[in-house]
Amino acid sequence: MASTITAPGLTTGKAPFVEEARSRGELYITQAYEQYSEANHEAWRKLFARIQPRWERYANDHFLRGVAALDLPHDRVPRLADINARLQPLTGFQAKPVSGYVPGFLFFDCLRRREFPTTITIRPADRMDYLPEPDIFHDIAGHVPMHTEKRFAETLVRFGDCAVTAARITAEVKDPAERVRRLTSIMRAMSRFFWFTVEFGLMRGKQGTVAYGSGLLSSYGELEHAIESDEVQRYPIQLEWVINQVAEIDHYQPILFVVDSFEHLFGLVDEFERWMIEGKLYNVAPGLPDVAESDLKSFLDAAAML
Ligand SMILES: [Fe+2]
Numbered sequence: 001m002a003s004t005i006t007a008p009g010l011t012t013g014k015a016p017f018v019e020e021a022r023s024r025g026e027l028y029i030t031q032a033y034e035q036y037s038e039a040n041h042e043a044w045r046k047l048f049a050r051i052q053p054r055w056e057r058y059a060n061d062h063f064l065r066g067v068a069a070l071d072l073p074h075d076r077v078p079r080l081a082d083i084n085a086r087l088q089p090l091t092g093f094q095a096k097p098v099s100g101y102v103p104g105f106l107f108f109d110c111l112r113r114r115e116f117p118t119t120i121t122i123r124p125a126d127r128m129d130y131l132p133e134p135d136i137f138h139d140i141a142g143h144v145p146m147h148t149e150k151r152f153a154e155t156l157v158r159f160g161d162c163a164v165t166a167a168r169i170t171a172e173v174k175d176p177a178e179r180v181r182r183l184t185s186i187m188r189a190m191s192r193f194f195w196f197t198v199e200f201g202l203m204r205g206k207q208g209t210v211a212y213g214s215g216l217l218s219s220y221g222e223l224e225h226a227i228e229s230d231e232v233q234r235y236p237i238q239l240e241w242v243i244n245q246v247a248e249i250d251h252y253q254p255i256l257f258v259v260d261s262f263e264h265l266f267g268l269v270d271e272f273e274r275w276m277i278e279g280k281l282y283n284v285a286p287g288l289p290d291v292a293e294s295d296l297k298s299f300l301d302a303a304a305m306l
Pocket of ligand 1 (some may be wrong): 134214
């Protein structure tokens with residue numbers, strides 16, 4: 001067995017194990033834990049040590065309890081098997097290693113099965129702050145502690161249900177061009193809703209606003225900025241606003257939305273699904289995020305199977 005000193009490494013963009021799996025068309029892989037290099041563990045150690053005090057100040061209580069319940073290691077990349085052994089008895093969720101981007105429908109369908117597609121690579125230690133793609137720190141330290149909370153976990157499952165509903169109702173549209181147009185609008189709405197809640201959501205806390213969105217909880221810089229900065233507009237969430245709000249991904253978010261509780265968020269996903277069924281999501285405001293060809297295809301393929 002390779003020692004950690006000679007391990008090839010699972011660094012973002014430089015992980016032969018992951019790239020080879022991808023070139024073979026394998027989406028679901030193993031974590032290949034022995035492949036992490038000492039530099040990879042060092043990157044985790046630094047990221048964790050740096051962000052921990054900010055979690056204590058700015059994260060919601062459920063997240064902090066989740067970090068403790070999962071016994072998230074501070075000194076090395078976590079083993080997904082260890083995380084899952086603690087997570088599964090709590091909400092049935094598990095982290096499932098993937099080789100890269102998971103097309104939209106498949107991603108939401110994983111959530112429906114209580115599986116969270118998880119990146120196993122980690123950013124290089126010299127790029128601690130900005131990473132356009134997710135890594136294991138974002139997925140495990142940012143997302144997974146939230147999956148220990150029952151109502152939040154059920155909210156993710158309901159997002160998965162919404163993807164199935166989107167495929168089902170658009171499958172009934174006879175004209176292929178109109179089917180694509182409606183589906184694209186629904187997907188844009190869903191992607192914005194997910195972005196401004198699961199990724200960048202804020203919540204009313206006992207002592208002010210706190211974060212529950214994983215994009216915030218895994219970003220040392222943006223977590224503080226989201227709560228403290230005058231440059232951020234923070235508004236009570238309104239579904240009709242969120243689904244029409246352009247979402248830019250390459251800088252700190254200038255606008256964020258606040259939920260009262262996870263019960264509140266859960267109710268909003270119900271409302272979202274209702275609006276979809278009532279045909280209210282076919283004309284949401286154009287603009288970012290773009291709906292990728294591969295995401296659209298994943299929904300159309302799912303619709304064809306129904
Ligand atoms: Fe994420």
